[in-house]
Amino acid sequence: MxxxxxxxxxxxxxxxxxxxxxxxxxxxxxxxxxxxxxxxxxxxxxxxxxxxxxxxxxxxGHRETDPMTSLHSATARLSVPAVEMAAAMDAVRFAAGSDAELPMLGGILFDIVDEGLHLVATDRYRMAVAQACTTGHDGPRTQVVVRLPLADAMRALLTEEEPAQLTVDGDRVTLETGDRQTAGRSLGHEFPDYRRLVQLPAGRRARVDTAAFRQALETGPVRTGDTREQNGEPYDLSVLRVTENGTVIVCDDGDDDQNDVAVNREFLLDALTAGSRDELILELGTPTAPLAIRRPDDESAFSLLMPVRLED
Incomplete structure (x- = not known):
């Protein structure tokens, strides 16, 4: 309903x-x-x-109080390989929100579960998820939304080979590497349950050469004749199709098929960069299902792009 x-x-x-x-x-x-x-x-x-x-x-107004509140008031201290955490942050940073009307999306979710640190960012139109291994945490699941300035300061410290120490104490988050430290308060807002958003039906998968596909997007056709804006800014639209031989092509304007998937071209280019692989897997479902960009060797890190409805 x-x-x-x-x-x-x-x-x-x-x-x-x-x-x-x-x-x-x-x-x-x-x-x-x-x-x-x-x-x-x-x-x-x-x-x-x-x-x-x-x-x-x-x-x-009649919904019950959020049962997940306890996830955001716990204390956790854990060790994370600096290289893994840096790679995970690089994989999700591009998808973080900047809309002042939705402050709960203006950060990166740190979701600490068992021996894993899951990082998630979304601005409604795209979502990125990545993971780093951890040690030293044997407590309950803990979540905290790290403000983007603090997240960027953390990333700047992750330049050493030695592990980093991450501490969450209520709404305060601290990262230590060697004798350097950065800390700050988390966002006091609830982050959407990303686990529900990433449960997608299986789609058509196609492996692409990242550099070649990027060139095809940058030089290929874009949808014309439509006035489109996202967050008040105009953008170009690329229409994708999986051919019978399993390759992904950028369609010409007006050459539509009912299975074509249209996405914000700039967002797709950002996702290719964040994928950080010579080859990536594109997973296309229905024209209304998100486009997934996955790594062939590590599917724990992936991006989702919301499609754009084509004009009839």
Whole structure:
């Protein structure tokens, strides 16, 4: 029912997925932020859409208190190989949000589970996930959203071969490497449950030579005749297709197929860079399912790009 209301209100597919994930996890701040942000973008004459969002807001008020709160008040101290953590941060940093209306996305999620540190970033239109091994943590699962300035300061320290020490104490996060240290407070907002967002149906997989595919995107055709903006900025749209021989091509404008997947070209180029491999795997599902960019040798690190609905 919630998804049907959001579609009738004209909400983009990227926002709908995050609303549903936040709804399922009772992530009220994220859901309210997304609803309010979309309402501000709607024209004053869209009275039907305003009615739908009003109904959702009333329903949201009856949800129970978030059961995940304890994840963000725990204490953890662990050791992480500096090289692994640096690579993981490089793999996700590009996808972090910068929308002031959605502050909960303006950082990188550090999700400490067993002997792994999962890093996640999303700006609604794309998501990146990576992982580093850890030692020394035998406590409960702990989550903290690290502000981007602090995350960048942490990354600058990860230049040595020796392990880094990561400490989470409530809302304070500290990283130590040798005799250097950086610390700060985490974001006081709930991050969407990324585990729900990455559960995708199997799609068509194609291995691409990263350099050659990048050149095809940079020099190939873009969708013309449509006025498109993301966060108030215009962008180029690339339309992708998996051919019968398993290769991925960039389609000419007007040469449409029902299985074509359209994405923000700049975002796809960023994802190729973050993939940091000579070859990558593209996984394309339906035209409304996210495009996945995976590493052939390490599928724990991957990016998801929300598709853009093509004009009829």
């Amino acid at each position: 919630e998804e049907a209301r959001l579609r009738r209100a004209g909400m983009p597919l990227a926002d709908i997925r995050l609303v549903l994930a936040g709804w399922a996890g009772t992530d009220k701040d994220l859901v309210r932020g997304l609803l309010q942000a979309h309402l501000r973008r709607l024209e004053l004459g869209l009275s039907d859409a305003r009615s739908e969002f009003s109904a959702l807001g009333a329903l949201l």
